[in-house]
Amino acid sequence: MTPALRYLLATSLRNGIIARLKRLRQPKYFFAALVGAAYFYFYFYRFLFGGGLGGPGRNAPGTPVLVDASWQAIGAATLLVAMLVFAWILPGSRAAITFTEAEIAFLFPAPISRRMLVTHKLLKSQLGFLIIASVMTFLTGRFRAGTEAWFRVGGWWVILNTLSMHRIGASFALQRLRERGMADPKRRILFGTALAGLIAVVVMIWKSLPPLPALIGAGAQAGPDLNGIIGQIAHSGPVPYLLTPFRWITAPYFAHHLDGFVSTLVPALAIMVLHFLWVVRADIAFEEASIVASQKRAAAVDAQRRGEFRLRSKKARRPLWRLRPTGFAPTGFLWKSLIKFGGKRAGGLWAIFFFMLSIGAQCIHQFPGQRLPNWAYVVAGIVGVGCYATVLISFVMVGQSATAQLRQGMTAMDLLKTYPLPGWQLALGELSGPLLIGSLLQWASLGIAALLTSALANAITPGAGNVIGLVASGLAIVLPAFNISMSILPSAAALLFPAWFKPDEAGGRGLEATGIRLVVGIAQLAAMVAMLLPVAFFGACGWVLADMWVTSLLGKALVAGGIGAFVLALEAALGVAWLGKLYDRYDMANT
Amino acid sequence: MIATDGLTKLYGDFAAVRDLSFAVRPGEVMGLVGPNGAGKTTTLRCLAGIIPPTQGTVIIANHDIAFEPLAAKQELAYFPDEPRLFDYLTVRQHLEFTARLYQVKDVQSRMDELLDLLELTDKADQLPGELSRGMKQKVAIACGFIHRPQVMFFDEPLTGLDPLAIRRTKDLISQQAAQGVAILISSHLLHLLEEVCTHVLILKRGVKVAHGTLAQIRLDHGNGDADLSLEQIFIRLVGEDAGK
Numbered sequence: 001m002t003p004a005l006r007y008l009l010a011t012s013l014r015n016g017i018i019a020r021l022k023r024l025r026q027p028k029y030f031f032a033a034l035v036g037a038a039y040f041y042f043y044f045y046r047f048l049f050g051g052g053l054g055g056p057g058r059n060a061p062g063t064p065v066l067v068d069a070s071w072q073a074i075g076a077a078t079l080l081v082a083m084l085v086f087a088w089i090l091p092g093s094r095a096a097i098t099f100t101e102a103e104i105a106f107l108f109p110a111p112i113s114r115r116m117l118v119t120h121k122l123l124k125s126q127l128g129f130l131i132i133a134s135v136m137t138f139l140t141g142r143f144r145a146g147t148e149a150w151f152r153v154g155g156w157w158v159i160l161n162t163l164s165m166h167r168i169g170a171s172f173a174l175q176r177l178r179e180r181g182m183a184d185p186k187r188r189i190l191f192g193t194a195l196a197g198l199i200a201v202v203v204m205i206w207k208s209l210p211p212l213p214a215l216i217g218a219g220a221q222a223g224p225d226l227n228g229i230i231g232q233i234a235h236s237g238p239v240p241y242l243l244t245p246f247r248w249i250t251a252p253y254f255a256h257h258l259d260g261f262v263s264t265l266v267p268a269l270a271i272m273v274l275h276f277l278w279v280v281r282a283d284i285a286f287e288e289a290s291i292v293a294s295q296k297r298a299a300a301v302d303a304q305r306r307g308e309f310r311l312r313s314k315k316a317r318r319p320l321w322r323l324r325p326t327g328f329a330p331t332g333f334l335w336k337s338l339i340k341f342g343g344k345r346a347g348g349l350w351a352i353f354f355f356m357l358s359i360g361a362q363c364i365h366q367f368p369g370q371r372l373p374n375w376a377y378v379v380a381g382i383v384g385v386g387c388y389a390t391v392l393i394s395f396v397m398v399g400q401s402a403t404a405q406l407r408q409g410m411t412a413m414d415l416l417k418t419y420p421l422p423g424w425q426l427a428l429g430e431l432s433g434p435l436l437i438g439s440l441l442q443w444a445s446l447g448i449a450a451l452l453t454s455a456l457a458n459a460i461t462p463g464a465g466n467v468i469g470l471v472a473s474g475l476a477i478v479l480p481a482f483n484i485s486m487s488i489l490p491s492a493a494a495l496l497f498p499a500w501f502k503p504d505e506a507g508g509r510g511l512e513a514t515g516i517r518l519v520v521g522i523a524q525l526a527a528m529v530a531m532l533l534p535v536a537f538f539g540a541c542g543w544v545l546a547d548m549w550v551t552s553l554l555g556k557a558l559v560a561g562g563i564g565a566f567v568l569a570l571e572a573a574l575g576v577a578w579l580g581k582l583y584d585r586y587d588m589a590n591t
Numbered sequence: 592m593i594a595t596d597g598l599t600k601l602y603g604d605f606a607a608v609r610d611l612s613f614a615v616r617p618g619e620v621m622g623l624v625g626p627n628g629a630g631k632t633t634t635l636r637c638l639a640g641i642i643p644p645t646q647g648t649v650i651i652a653n654h655d656i657a658f659e660p661l662a663a664k665q666e667l668a669y670f671p672d673e674p675r676l677f678d679y680l681t682v683r684q685h686l687e688f689t690a691r692l693y694q695v696k697d698v699q700s701r702m703d704e705l706l707d708l709l710e711l712t713d714k715a716d717q718l719p720g721e722l723s724r725g726m727k728q729k730v731a732i733a734c735g736f737i738h739r740p741q742v743m744f745f746d747e748p749l750t751g752l753d754p755l756a757i758r759r760t761k762d763l764i765s766q767q768a769a770q771g772v773a774i775l776i777s778s779h780l781l782h783l784l785e786e787v788c789t790h791v792l793i794l795k796r797g798v799k800v801a802h803g804t805l806a807q808i809r810l811d812h813g814n815g816d817a818d819l820s821l822e823q824i825f826i827r828l829v830g831e832d833a834g835k
Contacts, residue, residue: 004691015679109669111661
């Protein structure tokens with residue numbers, strides 16, 4: 001590596017650290033960094049992985065492990081095989097080595113050889129690999145397990161490096177094939193055939209094994225000897241030989257003592273060095289692919305700074321309907337948002353997806369627990385739970401995506417403020433798209449979940465399905481107003497404190513960026529509680545009043561739910577009006 | 592000097608540049624013009640050794656860039672349309688780094704000279720994030736000048752600059768040419784090229800449609816009108832491609 005490239009790496013690293021530390025002088029970043037650090041410590045380290053300064057961690061020595069070490073080694077090697085195979089079948093880009101735009105501008109026209117450029121990129125990635133390796137080791141509480149932690153860090157480092165270099169080497173080799181005239185379809189056929197061969201080997205191995213004990217059904221044992229089964233697969237036939245090089249790569253990770261670590265490190269490093277030589281000696285013209293990749297990355301970063309999470313498609317999308325030149329102005333914003341979401345094509349695909357799901361759910365609903373095979377009910381249960389989980393997550397996500405849309409719109413505030421529209425119409429317009437899409441997805445998920453789980457619940461407890469249907473219907477009525485309400489406070493915060501909630505900070509890295517995301521998330525939850533308290537209060541009042549005149553449970557629920565929904569809708573309307581006022585008063589000088 | 596013969600760059604079946612031949616001698620400034628998509632940036636990138644040409648030869652300061660890439664690159668500087676700087680290097684560190692890349696021996700005096708020339712002395716310890724676009728452009732120019740290249744490639748050098756910065760950049764280009772540097776500039780600002788360039792090359796869909804001094808081009812394509820501006824000749828030659 002040339003002294004110039006060493007200088008670049010060292011100086012960039014030092015200045016980067018200094019710049020981050022200097023940023024902490026701003027109270028906003030300091031506070032956010034504290035929140036981020038507390039989150040990592042209390043949630044990941046103490047709670048999730050049972051760490052702490054006191055007792056042993058969940059994975060410390062002496063703690064019972066759920067999975068046998070030999071299983072882990074075989075699983076890791078198998079996973080590595082899969083990842084390396086995928087590097088050949090689905091390479092990330094034409095030449096999987098990317099440079100920043102500055103590196104391209106300075107290094108490509110400079111008198112530096114290709115080999116040196118590749119070495120520079122590989123060395124530059126080392127710091128990232130070491131950080132990932134250390135974080136993985138830290139998160140699993142290994143640092144309190146003495147020297148073993150350093151074996152884990154070393155093991156991760158070897159695995160990450162080998163994987164990365166193999167991916168680059170594979171992309172170089174494929175690029176060379178392309179340069180020699182081998183088009184992509186041919187390559188896919190060739191590697192598809194190789195994969196088919198691999199699958200055939202796996203099938204042969206499987207068939208050569210003695211019959212395995214039944215895991216399910218009448219013949220199932222109470223506790224099948226899974227260790228024995230895996231051991232049988234791993235230690236008979238060609239599997240141990242096929243997995244050997246991959247086990248060499250992962251072996252340092254599983255070392256428990258220094259001797260073991262050193263002895264396993266030697267073959268792993270040898271494989272790594274071979275990969276390094278393969279990559280640096282390839283001499284592939286990666287420059288064009290790197291320029292394309294860097295442009296894509298720069299566009300992605302730019303999109304993220306604008307608050308978009310995906311790159312804009314280059315293909316025009318067809319709108320769902322033709323927008324008339326006159327009418328209610330926020331409809332125009334809604335129309336625009338739906339095009340951004342994917343237009344007619346995406347809308348159609350989602351509609352087909354949910355239609356198919358609803359047909360399946362209807363079938364389950366019609367034949368609860370009798371005529372369909374068992375696996376269908378298992379799938380139905382999984383889909384149902386998945387749909388409920390989607391609805392649950394969407395309670396926060398829909399409001400967040402609406403707020404993100406509003407914040408993204410704020411980047412063009414100078415333009416927005418020139419429109420002849422009152423602020424509330426701007427606010428409603430910006431929020432309407434994500435809220436409508438979110439509400440439709442919620443309804444669809446909720447409907448399918450209710451269909452599936454009510455049938456299953458009725459099979460277990462007659463009548464339980466009706467309660468599920470009733471709750472789901474009530475929820476469906478209040479969800480749109482709830483979504484609007486959820487987006488009001490975070491949107492207002494963005495309008496009131498624009499310097500705190502910049503779109504480009506939403507996707508940043510580091511403790512302070514995590515802290516900012518946490519602060520926003522906590523504000524969102526606080527908003528949810530604040531919005532729901534009046535709803536619950538007036539709903540409860542409605543229930544008490546209804547109790548005086550109505551006898552049926554359904555009637556009382558309808559009255560309480562109706563009042564609750566009305567209060568929520570009122571809150572949403574007042575919220576939009578408030579946001580409108582904030583829009584009108586928004587001073588761009590404060591950003 | 593810059594010399595290219597039969598330069599062709601294909602992207603699959605699409606020819607971005609086809610059979611391009613020309614030369615820029617020391618002290619000459621050639622303007623490379625053409626509508627969007629004519630192949631200007633591809634030509635510059637091939638000449639600067641950033642991407643390999645599909646066919647043809649490129650000679651930079653008597654070095655064939657295909658066979659002696661490092662020697663050729665030692666003599667050239669490339670200025671992209673956007674100043675792309677390293678986020679975490681200060682202005683001075685950018686210069687130090689570039690000097691190291693090109694093995695500039697008198698780095699300290701050269702650095703002071705360039706910082707002074709480009710009025711960057713008081714910004715020397717700032718990071719790119721603290722600089723305006725014009726300042727970043729100046730940093731990129733200083734980095735390109737530091738190793739005293741014999742050949743310079745400018746891709747849209749005046750985009751986004753204020754009038755004063757435009758004036759200074761034009762002066763800098765003229766000064767470099769006066770010192771014997773061969774310069775190739777790609778730009779849409781035709782009046783600028785008329786002011787700065789000694790020669791003009793007009794590209795249309797990757798093919799050379801006019802080449803020579805301004806006087807020659809007027810003679811060849813002006814239909815007897817010696818007072819035609821470069822803009823009028825450009826529109827006449829490029830026709831329906833202009834403004835795309």
